[in-house]
Amino acid sequence: MGRKSHSKQASKKTGKDNKLIQNIRRELSSRVDKLLKLTSVFQTTVNLTKSWEHHTEIEAVLSEIKNIESSVSSNKAPKSRQSRKENFFVWLTENGANYEGIDIKQFEGYDLGLVATNEFKQGSLLLTVPRKLMMTEQDARDSVLADFIAVDPLLQNMANITLALFLLLEKNNPESFWKPYIDVLPDKYSTVLYFTPEELLELKPSPVFESSLNLYRSIARQYAYFYNKIHILDLPVLKSLLEVFTFENYRWAVSTVMTRQNNLELASTNTTAFIPLWDMCNHDHGVITTDFNKELNRGECFALRDFQPNEQIFIFYGARSNADLFLHNGFVYPKNQHDSLSLALGVSSSDPLRESKRTLLAKLGLAGFTHYNIYLGDSPISAELLAFIRIFKMNDEELSKWSSHGLPGDLVSTEASSAEAVGSAIDRRAYTYLLTRCGLLRASYKKGDTTESQTLHSKNIKLLKECEVQILDGAIKYLEDAIQKLPAM
Known part of the structure; x- marks a missing residue:
């Protein structure tokens, strides 16, 4: 009798546990569906206020997801590398x-x-x-992951994501050939995927603020996308991924790929590899x-x-x-001789000369450009940026003239002969516009940023902004000198 009673109690307990797990899974699936909708409908915009509001919505849902996943995950304290x-x-x-x-x-x-x-x-x-x-993308394609790759367009076209999922599979495999390597990988990273909302806000007014929100949104969407795939598709390999696929683990795998991937030419094919x-x-x-x-x-x-x-x-x-x-x-290199700063620029939809300007930009292969670089050093204005601001500040007559050229190559050159062909009037307007734009951006950086840089993230943010200010100061000086050298009106 005692044994039967004990058996019934154990059965009841198991039933309760299963019901609890099912409830948790339903709750988690509901949050993931919400996350997928949030990250799929948003259109990238230059309105950073809306971008940030959208990010806070994503972060709130992800916070709930991480809490649910951590309640059922058995995370052991990591050993030192x-x-x-x-x-x-x-x-x-x-x-x-x-x-x-x-x-x-x-x-x-x-x-x-x-x-x-x-x-x-x-x-x-x-x-x-x-x-x-x-550990390479090809190893992933030759592994049990091959069946999933065969039916998933994202994995077929994005080697970095394929490698990230393969890394998760191998991390969860105690018999993995690469276990000694995986064991010495960092347990977390200093990429923006690990930033708190407060740390992300510290990035403003850096252009990297927008890039960080875009990256975070993209990885959140990938997580939701693969979560649904793993739970819906009937493939043997997905049962193994099911055991390890959480947002925490996915951002770890993605950060590992971002910080350590290399492109190798193996068998005449470019391959992503660790x-x-x-x-x-x-x-x-x-x-x-x-x-x-x-x-x-x-x-x-x-x-x-x-x-x-x-x-x-x-x-x-x-x-x-x-x-x-x-x-x-996840780091900044202060002595970076190849440093640059990205400016978001475009022709407004309300500009009456929009189509003429876009047609001329298209002749130079710049129609799809939304960001242009300013470089550190003696020649801060990229050829693409120079062409854009020249075209952007043209009037109707000037646009008609330059549009009649087969390939208006002089617009991308700083050579004296090209500058003479473009004309000092256009260059004065162009340089003055860019000088104003750089000056406004420079003014938005706080003088002597007093942020208490206690965390590695905050230290990197402060260092990044110091480097960006240096680029802007150099560009402003260059543009002021360039305007001074133009013939008097």
């Missing part, structure tokens, strides 16, 4: 990686990085990573010193410069702006 490096080194060695004279070390302001234990001369071979150690160990190198100015050796089927990294023992080893991530590094890698 340093404690996992010995297994990582064993795995690297057993699979043919060569990293003699290199160790992993904690660096202030950098988290983990690679440190030289030997002396390396500029151009010498630092490390090699065999192809089989790399390259273990090599991707722990931090960024410094220089030239690209890494390549894939097709004959030896391995990635090779050469010394950017001389490195002494106990010195951090850096590589060059490429000619990227701080806005790009901040948005996709």
